[in-house]
Amino acid sequence: MKAVSGQTIIQLFESWSPKKYAAMENDPIGLAVGTLNKNITKVLVTLDVNHTVVDEAIEKGCELIIAHHPPIFRKLAHLRTDSPQGQLFEKLIKHDIAVYAAHTNLDVAEGGVNDLLAEALELHETKVLVPTYKEHYFKLAVYIPESHAKQLRTALAQIGAGHIGDYDSCSFQTAGEGRFRALDGATPFVGEKGEVHLEAEVKVEVVIPESLQKKAIKTMKQNHPYEEVAHDLYRLETVSKEMGLGRLGLLENPMTLKEFAEHVKRTLHVPAVRVVGDVTSTVQKIAVLGGDGNKYVSAAKYAGADVFVTGDLYFHVAQDAEALGLSVVDPGHHVESVMKEGVAKKMTALCAEQNIPCEFIVSEPSTEPFQFI
CATH class of the missing domain: 3.40.1390.30 (NIF3 (NGG1p interacting factor 3)-like)
Known part of the structure; x- marks a missing residue:
């Protein structure tokens, strides 16, 4: 199987369960052991990381472990290889197995x-x-020649801008007059350098979720004829996601x-x-x-x-x-072990969508420390 970098795998994981979702202050999430700057073909998904799980990862040829419970929950005063915890980390490092922890961010994530x-x-x-965790809506207001307004509205709608409740492609448009003067070095779409130009323009307003800001700005610039795009972007009090x-x-x-x-x-x-x-x-x-x-x-x-x-x-x-x-x-x-199959299934689907070759394996051993007699 063709390999993919560990960074790519985790970027995809964090597109679903980003660190910003963490609900506990100083939650020790993220890369705990090893490096992501290497090729990955197999990922073991587990609730906990113990010797049995690491042995399983070694046996199955996994280069990365994604765990729910962080293997380093409190700061280490020392790392001794004659202690059980130290021996665990020694085994991971010797076999070049990285461990990534997704704790309360995975609790919060949709589908987590x-x-x-x-x-x-x-x-x-x-x-x-x-x-x-809350995300707010933002309002994007763009000033554009009327001839290009439809193209812009369509492009913004295609990336999810203007999606409110059970409605999409929502926008508002008002007509007006744009005024500008192109200076030396400019390549104006309309008007002449050094002369004040008046252009019939429209103001297109669209609501976007907080997470879509960068993509919306990029899309706006790609579908606008001007070199310098006049626009406003400001936060609304309305919550888009809780x-x-x-x-x-x-x-x-x-x-x-x-x-x-x-x-x-x-x-x-x-x-x-x-x-x-x-x-x-x-x-x-x-x-x-x-x-x-x-x-x-x-x-x-x-x-x-x-x-x-x-x-x-x-x-x-x-x-x-x-x-x-x-x-x-x-x-x-x-019972949080329900995440093993859930994460493996979700990541398999995300990788398939992006054509990323990686196998996600559900850890088999139980890490439940209690027995009922």
Whole structure:
């Protein structure tokens, strides 16, 4: 298989789950071990990085590991190869295997950990539980000869500018008069050097999402006849995208809390769950947050959830939830392993779209440290 650079693979990954989505301050995401300045043919996707997973990567010929949990979560005081952690890094370096971590940015991303959990639980009408990231709309206003306005509007619409809700190709146009004088060195599209020129122009206004700014400006310049394009770009208060941790959604049909707990066990493939609440009560509105969700019990209650599905529930937080009248189902932290197949599938599709040759392999060993007896 033809190789592709590690930088290319991660740039593609970050087009879906960029670092700016990280919901935790100083979250140790990104390249943790090794280099991306090398060719990659196989990527192993895993929840955690331990010796068993690294041995798997070696056996399968993977040059890169994409993990959800960062292998270096706190700063290292030293790196000793006679310690388990040091031996792990030594093995990675000796076999030239890079490790890239996508933690809370992957929790937040559309199609990331929390969407995958909500999908597994068969929730519908889902929305963000705890908003952590917002993108605003921007207004692009361009002054252009009337003869070229249609071409510009069409080109901007084709890249997604003017897409508002269930409508696209949205724009506004007003007629006016442009006035300018071309100086020495200019090559004016209309008018003569040294003379003030008046031109019938129109002002084309279009709304764009924050993420589309650079592409919209580039498209505008490519479809404008003037050397110097007169335009305005300013931020609106309107939010184009709101993202965050956790999801809130509905079950197709109500269940008792006991039935729902069994549903969680079955769909998330866990042998047991911890439950807080009256198991005979009826639940339908479900909040789910992968990993440690202790901080978000109040958010789940405030959102109107009947039950909160999350891991690592502390004893006193469970008591707080009980006092609030919020049921909780704790399937453990390891259910985030749903990301392995989800990330491999997403990256395979993204690479196929870009004609990038790379194989994404789902890590097979379980990294769940707990056993149920």
